[in-house]
Amino acid sequence: MPKTKTERVTISLCPPVDLGGEPGWIPFDAPSLVGESLRFVSGEPDGNRFRARYYRDAEQHLHARIWFGPETEGPPGHAHGGAVAAVMDEALGLAAWAAGYPIVVGNLNVSFRNMLPLQKVVTVESRVISAEGRKVMVHGRIFSGETVYAEAECLCITIPGK
């Protein structure tokens, strides 16, 4: 019988990143609003996948600083499209929750405008565009400086009874 070998896998964490907001942004306590729903993107704040921090501005619009770590890689050195979509799903869904609508995402339309380099802190901005009946439309984009990496339209549907 072959001997079993115990292998120790060492995962080295990337160094801390600055997820600080703009002047006038107030940190937004997303977990206290939606808890575990944020695990996929925001669940490992010191890990190598995503690092995220949420804020609201004076007009109550939700913003996020997001770092795409090496575990989000798709094309070499750049974020996977699904990783970008996951951030849009969480951030725009959360924007609806933060505006007072208990929702799930029914439809998410993402346009990938530029390849997003790994280990870069980018900003997500969001706007609740409309709310009619159970349908809440949220728009958002991921950008850094003048470069827009992705834009999204997110149709959120309120959950009856919430």
Ligand SMILES: CCCCCCCC(=O)SCCNC(=O)CCNC(=O)[C@H](O)C(C)(C)COP(=O)(O)OP(=O)(O)OC[C@H]1O[C@@H](n2cnc3c(N)ncnc32)[C@H](O)[C@@H]1OP(=O)(O)O
């Ligand atoms: C938690 C906050 C931070 C994290 C956010 C994370 C967000 C998520 O990822 S949620 C997970 C991903 N989303 C899901 O799993 C949702 C799965 N889908 C569902 O549960 C259901 O289809 C649901 C709830 C959206 C709608 O079902 P149901 O409650 O039966 O409503 P239904 O009658 O079909 O639709 C209500 C209205 O919305 C419209 N609608 C529903 N889905 C869509 C869609 N995909 N596209 C367009 N319109 C839609 C319907 O046409 C209907 O319109 P109208 O009232 O004018 O007839």
